Amino acid sequence: MAAARGALLLAAMLVVSLLAASPSGAQDLPGAAAASPAESGADRGSVLWRSGDQEGAVAGWAAALEQARADGAPPAERARIAYNLGVTEAARGEPMRSVAWFEAALRAAPRLEDANFNLGLARADAGLGPRSGDGLVESLEALARTTTPAEAEWLAVLGALLFAGLGLLEALRGGSWPRRLLLAAALVQPFLFAPLVLHVSERGSEPFMVIDPAGVQLRAAPEDGAERVGSLKAGAVVNYLDELPGWTKVRVGGEARWVPSEALFGLRL
């Protein structure tokens, strides 16, 4: 009886996952219908860029991005517009803004190869080091960031399915090899769930990048004369908490600090 219950549980789980895997949201994706206002704005930006009007291209793409946000355009489309803005800012001699745009594009579309390539150049141009460090934790985090939230969710489902399948084998057949396989499946679970954990932990946060090449002073209060409580280097990423006119409250090392708003650049597209 208990065996039937266990088998039922596993079977139910498989059914749920298969249902979830069905392309239920496919109809929400932009189809091959006429271009949306955001798309036409982006096209206008491209035309202006080709004509050499960098200012116009920036304005066009900025407007297209706003429209894309309002329309709920897919992340890939927003990342593409941000990428184009990064290229334009680099051409205008604004390497820090260029870095921020490419960073934002990669956060929306982590495997946008052109953005990754250009980000390296822009960071070098801005005098910043590599995007991620050489340590194990940094490397794993960088690896986890190459997935989108949706991919991270599917990866977690894959991990659960892997465990369920091998668990079924081990429960019914026993033996050393099924047991070893199940143990291996258990060991890879942290890696399969890590991207999901990362994205969930960042859900709801508003990352901002410091784009002042000289870095910024952290203040205890939103005033120029307020006590200095630290500093941030150019390229540092902090989480937005609140804002007042001219000042943004961010979280640094678990503490709330105030930073001049013009030194920050929002990375969420």
Next chain:
Amino acid sequence: MNRWILIILLVAATAAPLRASQATPEGLQVALSSALVKLGEPVGIIVRVEGDRRVRFGPLPKVSGLSFSKVTQTGRQSSVSYDARGRPVVEQRTTFEVRVQPGEVGKYSIPPLSIELDGQPVQAPAEAMTLEVVQDIAASQLLLFEREDLPATVYEGQPYTLELRFGWDVTRKLADAELQLPWWERQEGVIEVTSPVSQTGTYEIPIRPGRRAAAIEKLPSLERGGRRFDVYRLRRRFVATRPGTVEFGRSLFKFSELVGRGGVFSRGASRDFYAPIDPFEIEVLPVPEEGRPVEWSGAVGEIEATRSVPRRDIDLGDAIELEVRWFGEGNLEFFDPPDLSRLPAFDQFRVLGVEDRKSPDDRVVTYDLVPLDPAVKEVPGVPLSVFDTGSGRFITTSTEPIEIRVTATAGADGDPFGPTEEAEPPLVMRDIQPRQGSAGEGPGPGPGPLLGGLMLAAAIAGWATLRGAVRRRGDPAGVRARQRRAALSSLRRELRTARGPEDSAAALERFLARRSGSSPEFWIGRSSLSAAGATDVSPELEQRFAALRGELDRALFGGEGSGGSGSDGVLVFAQEAVKEGL
């Protein structure tokens, strides 16, 4: 026998390090101030210790006829100098003296002193010191012993030449001669510059202490005070490597005149004469820091330079052998020659190699230079920064430029070596991405952040429940469970090789045994599954088994079979039995 050999080897092995430990440690110098003194003349054992080291003296040796005073510290000297790279070198030297008072004329052997240096006991010098005390050592009219004047001061790195001339009246017969130079090869911070001695008229004379032979030259005879002397010369060049004082203790020339005729196996009687040179010293000054150019590489003295090239008309890509020769009164062996690859004047050349030949008379450096451009018209002068000891300031001595002609041969284009590395194309930022339609614009939405976690939790729970339930019925990996799972495939295998109803019946019995966990013998002759304990089977399967058994029994015992082995019927029954969970 073998044991004795082993003992000898062991003694030899332990004696070797003992012998090695007897060597005087570095930085410690122990010597008599003079190896020969007149009775009543002061003489002492001088102990010099280099560096800031803790020194303790053990009990002084006891020598019959000699009395020793207490050890007294007679001086402490510190000096700072700079090496060729401009690094400061700090040196410290402490001098002690033990005064020795001879009681009578004679030859004395003074054992090494016991000294504790930084807590380490040592015996120094390595061998006993020999002191000769004579009644009178006034210079004899029969001898000549003099030195060439030396400069009172030299700069560190500046070479100086010491020349001692000695001789004896030509009418006297030589039995033996030696020089007693207590400072010989014992001056710290002084390096001898090898000076070639002419091979003609070259002799050797022992030098005390140690009686090590040194090469001397015979000079033409001299006349002094109405006497004619046979004259020899000891000539050496030295370089002081650090500031301070270079001391030359009292030097003596000892001449033994043969006064009697010796036999075949005996030496004739001799009489000794002595001629001294009073102690003297040279002050070594540091090379000043003021005005020292950064390119100065240690050259000191009055140095001149010449240059030559064997070929001046070359093709592009050919090497020029530029030979630079420095000569004069200077430390020619001790400076670093200029590195042409670091000189802007040689930007149009590549230095392929440098050959450096040192000698006391000159320094010859050959540079292999390859012009990089046919427009090169001359080999620039090679500068060398020198501290000029004559003027006391730094100067630059340079060779004259040499005019050359470089011809570009066919196919040669610019730099004969080509670019040093394949130039990497500059990295250019990738272009914008125009909109390319909606196809492939990214993945659809995910299943939600909770699903994965819930599924994993359910999988773990389901696995644990199922595992527990299955294990309650027995180990699924046990022998019986595996035999039960493999029963059908084993039956198929056995039926393929069955030759008749007997084999088929046996295979069926083994199948039933594997499925039920009993022995095959248990099923022999049984025609009912339920009677054998299998109560969960359907009546249809029960009937089918009874029919199959009957058919097999008839074929076996009654000869009424269909002619086959009955394996098909057995296999069909077995498949149905497995389906029903038998």
